[in-house]
Amino acid sequence: MPTSSPSSDAPRPESLVPVDPATGQHPQAGRTRRSFIRGVAAAGASTAAAVALDGAGITDLLGDSAVAAGPPTPFSDFKALAASSADQVEVPEGFRADVLIQWGDEFLNSDGTKLRYGFNNDFLAFLKLDGKPDEGLLFVNHEYPAPFFQHGNKGPGGKTAEQVELEKDSVGNSIVHIKRVDGLWQVVSPSPYNRRITGGAPDCAFTGPLRGTIQQNADGTPIEIEATAAGSLANCSGGITPWGTTLSCEENYDGYWSTTSSFGYGWANVPGNDKYNEKTYAHYGWVVEHDPYDPSSTPRKHTALGRFRHENTAFRHVAGKKFVLYMGDDKAGEGVYKFVSDREFLPGRRSHNLQILEQGTLYIAKWAPEGRRRFATAAAGEAGGSPVTPESGSGEWVKVEQNELVDTAALLRKRIGTAEYDLHFSTNRPEDVEVDADGTVYVSFTNNSGSGVWDFHGSVRKLIEAGNDPTALTFTWQDYAEGGPTGRAGTGEGGFSSCDNLVFDSANNLWVVTDISSSSLKGSISEKKYYTYHGNNAVFMIPRSGPNAGVAFRFANMPIDAEGTGPYFDADESTLFVNVQHPGEVTPDKPTAVYGDASTYTSWWPAGNKTAGLNPSLPRPATVAITRVKPGTGPGDTTIPPSPKPEGPTGKTTVDVPETVTLATLLSKGVKAKYRVREAARIELILYVRLPKVGRLKSRLLTVARVRKTVKAGAGSATLRPGTVARAALRTRRGRILRAQVRLIVKPSDGTPQVVRRSDAFKVR
Structure with a gap:
């Protein structure tokens, strides 16, 4: 201390x-x-x-x-x-509580x-x-x-x-x-x-x-x-x-x-x-x-003061x-x-x-x-x-x-x-x-x-x-x-x-x-x-x-x-x-208390x-x-102790996806994206996959899925699964390693013009 x-x-x-x-x-x-x-x-x-x-x-x-x-x-x-x-321990707004010394x-x-x-x-x-x-x-x-x-x-x-x-x-x-x-x-x-x-x-x-x-x-x-x-x-x-x-x-x-x-x-x-x-x-x-x-x-x-409790x-x-x-x-x-x-x-x-x-x-x-x-x-x-x-x-x-x-x-x-x-x-x-x-x-x-x-x-x-x-x-x-x-x-x-x-x-x-x-x-x-x-x-x-x-x-x-x-x-x-x-x-x-086991x-x-x-x-x-x-x-x-707090205005907004996802998993279940936002907002998650050139098919960036939602400050997750048309396009590149990313777009729900963008990349095998 x-x-x-x-x-x-x-x-x-x-x-x-x-x-x-x-x-x-x-x-x-x-x-x-x-x-x-x-x-x-x-x-x-x-x-x-x-x-x-x-x-x-x-x-x-x-x-x-x-x-x-x-x-x-x-x-x-x-x-x-x-x-x-x-x-x-809890005290009112405008006060602070600090441990001075403990056992x-x-x-x-x-x-x-x-x-x-x-x-x-x-x-x-x-x-x-x-x-x-x-x-x-x-x-x-x-x-x-x-x-x-x-x-x-x-x-x-x-x-x-x-x-x-x-x-x-x-x-x-x-x-x-x-x-x-x-x-x-x-x-x-x-x-x-x-x-x-x-x-x-x-x-x-x-x-x-x-x-x-x-x-x-x-x-x-x-x-x-x-x-x-x-x-x-x-x-x-x-x-x-x-x-x-x-x-x-x-x-x-x-x-x-x-x-x-x-x-x-x-x-x-x-x-x-x-x-x-x-x-x-x-x-x-x-x-x-x-x-x-x-x-x-x-x-x-x-x-002289007596002996009692x-x-x-x-x-x-x-x-x-x-x-x-x-x-x-x-x-x-x-x-x-x-x-x-x-x-x-x-x-x-x-x-x-x-x-x-x-x-x-x-x-x-x-x-x-x-x-x-x-x-x-x-x-x-x-x-x-x-x-x-x-x-x-x-x-x-x-x-x-x-x-x-x-x-x-x-x-x-x-x-x-x-x-x-x-x-x-x-x-x-x-x-x-x-x-x-x-x-x-x-x-x-x-x-x-x-x-x-x-x-x-x-x-x-x-x-x-x-x-x-x-x-x-x-x-x-x-x-x-x-x-x-x-x-x-x-x-x-x-x-x-x-x-x-x-x-x-x-x-x-x-x-x-x-x-x-x-x-x-x-x-x-x-x-x-x-x-x-x-x-x-x-x-x-x-x-x-x-x-x-x-x-x-x-x-x-x-x-x-x-x-x-x-x-x-x-x-x-x-x-x-x-x-x-x-x-x-x-x-x-x-009876369930065990010394040394805090749980x-x-x-x-x-x-x-x-x-x-x-x-x-x-x-x-x-x-x-x-x-x-x-x-x-x-x-x-x-x-x-301090209550867990969502990230404040100076905190980080992030999005995170696995490093690798199999094509079969992506087609059947999609990819799970974890995100964290620093304030209540309207967010959009977009899944992009770059399709490589195959035969006469040119290389192109494909928008595979979107999720829009209003969220509170803090952490959350969403699953992005390709739609019918996107799944058909992805199957044409079967056997190729595909590069993909999830982009997070955050628009504050209070109407302020600031927009925050974050992304994370992964591979599709």
Whole structure:
């Protein structure tokens, strides 16, 4: 892939973090959750049934943000796309999509260390480099491996040590230095910033009350937290902090030891990997803090934030108040959390701020009258109907005790009781929690198809702290929006489901990516009829003000079996970075799948497009940069991989015939002429044969056959067979070698006077 060289005056580690001299803090801090809300949030609002869009107040809900809309961004205006099930990334006309880096790509640290980009990239953050408007760092999570595509194993058992090491190397995090050259982003390699954190290295340090202790699981068995853990894994979503660090969330950590779980990888069953057993070692399942600007820094796992299936983080800072971090437990039936630090955030006091997440109090949200959004029947949930549960209420934050931090959800259930927990603490899979600039907390509930719940499309809830105080212990809540088909007839306005990550732009538009399970998508092995309208997963933009407030417009389509994750704008909002995760992931579930045989894979993205029959290839997760095409720059492509295109005005018009045709074949079947034209046209194909002198018969050029037709741009063919009179003339030269040609005459169908002529010769024996 393209690379560019770093500056020769690379900064020393202690000076890598840029600080705004006016505020004394990292420049990313000024954007807080306003620009980097990531999750379902208001996304689902646009998918309410069209007939109820206004009556239900959806438009008002989406326009009720206290944040004023800014001027249009380069992404605010586009022609929405139709739903697609094609094996490609697609963006609208006027934009281009480019693969920035993909699984397996090599990039270098300045010391010569070779690094490889990991698998299944999820969360990403773009971090500015001080004084370099066209340079930055990408911090990327790599959530989980893909054993089948990496070494052929379909199941979690029977792995060799080498295969486990290969999987370890593919997860964790990447920190990638990038630079914009001629309007397009490229990887800078080598660079002192380039770094990998894997599932086995480097050692991450534990902080907080559980460091170096032995605790008890919910079943009463002892579980150990040492001072350090080898690397990081199950890194799903994450967040940033106002002091310039990134937070990576270890989500599905509980399957790496298992040989039976559907998310099992069997690592702990390979000698030397016993500490990946989540039943005996609590080394994974935490929020991990990284300093992308300092390559010498040690990642830290914060035990004060609890151990559960962390999806993401979103902070809120109010001057004079303790620092607050919101989190969700990404599992159907689990809860929403808030951490209140013992410390305030103090701009310019980085050594102080780096300890903010080490000590504090963790709380879980208790919802009244009920936490889950439920439907009377499965059919009602599939159709995106009305729930039987209240759509607003109140709540309180219940303290999580220190001994419950190690196995948070299970120990809370044990203390509270299953019935009470399910009624007041359970929610429908909180895949993201985010904070708008006015302090409103948005919780995205992706879905919960469980019996008695039947929430197939998910919803959004907004939470307002009492007195708008982030440290308050009570709150009010309201269901903000719901997912499902809209019934709207406009292209790209059909709605979406099961939304995941989200980001606001400065014009107050909401950008959303969706996360329908690959096996349930249209055309997949367990296709669900209620997702048919959606096609593949996609990226949407939802205006929150103006005449189109509340309408979701489809901006980008994902390839087969994939989801878009981690949407993030660069500093000037001229680029939208999106991760394309797990293309082709259903492949191992097919009994016909054969490792190494791309024809048996469900996706060939990004090098190929299976639906177009283009270039059978190994599917690879990748980070994509989407930019608006600027005057004077190359147009790029609106699809990845580029769609096969007919020849344009600068392409070639050709005609091709076999080198030799027998007279018998010519007389009986004719000759097949293949042609290619560069635009729609009226064409004429003429077959000429030169007859040699025989006796008194003179040599002459005979017009043997003609074909006229109107064609589209591209390739085609036609058969030219001599007529009755011509066949009689040709028979008189039997036994002689005849010279022949097919001439192609192209007249553009738009009436322009240009005529193109091409010909190809052959022999008749």
